[in-house]
Amino acid sequence: MALNNDTVISRLNETFGGKILSTELSADFLNVEVAADALKEIAKFLRNDPEMSFIYLTDICGVHMPEQKDRELGVVYHLHNLVANYRLRVKTWLPVTNPEVDSVTDIWTGANWMERETYDFFGVIFTGHPNLKRILNVDHMEMFPLRKEFPLEDSSREDKDDRFFGR
Amino acid sequence: MEKPESQVDKREIKLAKMPPGMEGQGFFATTLDSVIGLARSNSMWPLPFATSCCGIEFMATMGANYDLARFGSERMSFSPRQADLLMVMGTIAKKMAPILRQVYEQMAEPKWVIAVGACATSGGIFDSYSVLQGIDRIIPVDVYVPGCAPRPEQILDGVMRIQDLVKNESLRRRNQPEYKQLLASYGIE
Ligand code: SF4
Numbered sequence: 001m002a003l004n005n006d007t008v009i010s011r012l013n014e015t016f017g018g019k020i021l022s023t024e025l026s027a028d029f030l031n032v033e034v035a036a037d038a039l040k041e042i043a044k045f046l047r048n049d050p051e052m053s054f055i056y057l058t059d060i061c062g063v064h065m066p067e068q069k070d071r072e073l074g075v076v077y078h079l080h081n082l083v084a085n086y087r088l089r090v091k092t093w094l095p096v097t098n099p100e101v102d103s104v105t106d107i108w109t110g111a112n113w114m115e116r117e118t119y120d121f122f123g124v125i126f127t128g129h130p131n132l133k134r135i136l137n138v139d140h141m142e143m144f145p146l147r148k149e150f151p152l153e154d155s156s157r158e159d160k161d162d163r164f165f166g167r
Numbered sequence: 168m169e170k171p172e173s174q175v176d177k178r179e180i181k182l183a184k185m186p187p188g189m190e191g192q193g194f195f196a197t198t199l200d201s202v203i204g205l206a207r208s209n210s211m212w213p214l215p216f217a218t219s220c221c222g223i224e225f226m227a228t229m230g231a232n233y234d235l236a237r238f239g240s241e242r243m244s245f246s247p248r249q250a251d252l253l254m255v256m257g258t259i260a261k262k263m264a265p266i267l268r269q270v271y272e273q274m275a276e277p278k279w280v281i282a283v284g285a286c287a288t289s290g291g292i293f294d295s296y297s298v299l300q301g302i303d304r305i306i307p308v309d310v311y312v313p314g315c316a317p318r319p320e321q322i323l324d325g326v327m328r329i330q331d332l333v334k335n336e337s338l339r340r341r342n343q344p345e346y347k348q349l350l351a352s353y354g355i356e
Pocket of ligand 1: 219256257258287291292314316317
């Protein structure tokens with residue numbers, strides 16, 4: 001049951017039309033950018049359609065691109081069809097002012113902790129997630145540390161001399 | 168070939184040095200402090216709190232080549248209630264900090280703490296939002312061992328510095344105002 005890029009692109013385009021914003025290849029690896037409001041439907045299709053059958057969600061991760069106006073925060077879903085051994089990346093971009101996207105936890109149960117992690121580091125709100133709270137960082141943290149406006153360094157250090165760090 | 172017992176040179180066996188005192192026929196008198204210090208320092212029960220790479224060096228320290236057991240620390244205690252020496256080896260994430268502090272609080276007096284490696288001492292290379300910048304921000308530390316990671320010899324040296332402390336400090340350390348003040352500064356009762 002071979003699956004290839006052309007099949008996936010044409011199936012997605014015929015089923016979702018305008019919701020598929022762009023497709024591109026990076027290193028033979030198909031990336032599909034989709035509209036955030038259709039993400040859940042597309043995920044359901046990719047998971048349940050007998051031909052697609054992306055039954056395995058490898059990872060969810062976040063991206064922050066502050067220079068992209070109104071599409072600063074990206075959420076990337078890495079999918080794997082284990083039978084055809086075919087992988088696919090689905091991306092969606094959200095405005096940083098209202099970073100909301102539907103949770104896919106009821107499609108892939110494994111998305112639970114991955115979405116919590118993406119929330120923890122980027123502040124993406126996954127609506128419909130059963131327990132959206134921090135997972136890796138301390139509970140009382142007030143920032144989303146991988147967003148670029150927040151400092152990576154620990155702010156409580158007083159002993160660092162800027163001259164030795166080229167600043 | 169092992170020598171028969173009669174030929175073993177007594178000087179080859181290293182015994183703990185006797186504390187200063189009065190010696191006579193069939194008796195030896197010294198202060199209680201130094202006897203207890205001697206006993207304590209040569210039978211430390213460490214609690215290894217090993218969270219990352221430095222912990223691997225500690226495993227070598229425990230192994231037969233470096234053999235921490237030579238210094239009386241044969242028995243690792245994984246229960247804080249029975250440990251004398253908390254050995255913190257590795258990066259302590261901020262999320263781990265309350266756990267480390269709880270382990271320290273559960274240890275019974277007298278207790279000592281050794282911070283092994285750059286991470287436990289100061290956060291090391293991880294000047295980051297997620298890493299505690301030195302365990303002395305949450306618990307008092309007696310000896311710091313520098314290095315990333317320190318060699319087993321250095322860890323042994325750190326343990327021997329702790330032994331010096333144990334041998335020489337007052338038995339009533341926990342009643343001293345300085346000690347109480349130190350603990351109070353960390354908010355520990
Ligand atoms: S000091 Fe170096 S070796 Fe030790 S835990 Fe930190 S990074 Fe690892």
